[in-house]
Amino acid sequence: MWERIKHIFLKESIQIRRDRRMLMIIFVAPLLQLVLLGYAATMDINRIPTAVLDFSKTQESRELISLFRNSGRFTINHIPESQKELVELLDQGKIWVGIEIENDFVKEMKKGKTVPIQILIDGTNSNTAGVVSGYINQLLFSYNKKISQDKLQKKLAQGLLSGQVQPVKILNLENQARAWYNPELKSRDYNLPGVLALILMITTMMLTSMAIVREKEIGTIEQLMVTPIKTTELILGKVIPFALIGFIDVVLVTSVAVLWFKIPFRGSFFLLFLSVGVYLLTTIGIGLFFSTLSRTQQQSMMLTFFFVMPAIILSGFMFPIANMPRLIQYLSFANPLRYFLVIVRGIFLKGSSFRVLWDQILPLGIIGVIVLILSTARFKKKIG
């Protein structure tokens, strides 16, 4: 049995080695994707084009504006004269944020009243709008805090000088949230391990389904079928090379992620390889299943595509699963990417151990075994 598997494996390896374009897909494409996504797949927004319409023109208002400028997030590149001009800039897409500070800004503030400042955000892209509005709230919150502390201190100082007030301890409750595992909340750290999961899925699934369908297409499978080779030998010999390619891709992608993008790797390589092995059972199993459904390489490629797109969207790669409708949440339990994302992110960022991740690895393994059994059963040494 192993002799035959070995020789199918060898045959497959020779064929892959001779196929230049195949080599590109296997080794260059993942790196390219990683680099592209590494630079592009970030939700941190910087250099937000901003316009300020300052009617107040006081020291206080300038202080507020410089707070925006110094945050590093906002680039104030327009100073419109009127509200109409501000709206125009927003319409034309020249700015994402417009800040309008009223004439009576300081007067109202001194009275201790709530001072509204108007902020307009371009909501065409709801994601960025949400992030931007979060930044603004943070800035205004710290500005408020600063002002009220200043006031309090002034009052206290006056009282102490006149001897009217006893010094009191100021009880200052402060909410200090600290993000663990990814203290700077860098979205790249969160996304790149996910990209590894995507690349692995697409590469191994597509390679597996196409390699088998290719033999159908060019007719070599007919010659294989009349040999006494067993179905399992044929399948194993054909998919083991792709599993190996998967592992090589893991090493490549992880190296670039850690050495170039400085993504932390806190877990164990052994656990990563173990879980990649389990994950590959599912991706290769599904690829194999698609190959039994298709007659041409185009068909198998389309099937892979139709699977991968929803698999990514329903995996928690971009949108949290907890926010999805209940039915879709149940559906996502069948999605191998869902588990593997938790596993790689855990291993990379948290250094999670097997004890923490076993409840993700186990369902992944169950899915893998099921699809492998299903597709092997469908794979017949028969024509048509």
Added chain:
Amino acid sequence: MLEILNLLKQYGSLVAVDYLNLKIEKGEMAGLVGPDGAGKTTLMRILSAILPPTSGSARVAGYDIIRDAEKLKEKIGYMPQRFGLYEDLTVLENLNFFSELYQLSKKQKDEKYKEVFNFSQLEPFKDFLAGNLSGGMKQKLALSCVLLHTPEVLLLDEPTRGVDPLSRRDFWRILFEQQKRGITIFISTSYMDEAERCQKVAFLDKGRLIAYGTPKKLKEIMNEFLYEISCDKTREAKSVLEKVDGISGISIFGEKIHFTLREEKLLANIKNKLKDTGVEILNLRRIEPSLEDIFIFLKQDKIEIRNG
């Protein structure tokens, strides 16, 4: 060696193989002849146990095609119509791959390679990619690969289709050598000259076996007189002949027309009729029927003959 019993293969409403019965003895070379779409490939695939029949059964090399499919595969060599080897592997890599699938020992391998290189003359090309070989060489390589495990029965599906005449002759030389060693060969072809070389010929039309026997015996089926006529206006002559009573089969072979006649004395009548329409007869003679004539004759008359 090969026995087919009431074999039926349907694709939906299409009948590809129609209750076929056939027997080929050990060491015989039998040809399967029929037009495209007659069911030749379907039959070959069923006999190689890679296509399940709708009903009926067959035994090849002593094994049932359904129950003992895997054991049967060790005893047969099957060459599909399409080149079934890997074009991106070299000649030697292809041979190695298939000898491993059949689990030949090192010694068996050496012996077999010597043998196949001897008859195929492919040794100087052993490091060429199979895809770069000529059509004739490809077929010789494919034949080599299916002979590696010393099969008892060879099933060849139009192996010489699209191959040049010289390579075809070469290929047949190899087949005769194999037959001398006692291998039973069932070969489908659309070349009648190839069919004439077989000991037995099976005519297949629309999935039905319309005749089976030695070429000589098949020619005796035709109890009519076959004439060949060449004239200046082939098409006009054909339409005249079609109206003559007593002519049962007319077919055009290039510039010549073949027709069969029930009685020899009708010939004078035909000559006159042709002259009346202004057709000049260049040559008119009685000929021995070829297998092709027989096949057309059988098809036209829809006579069912079970023989052999």
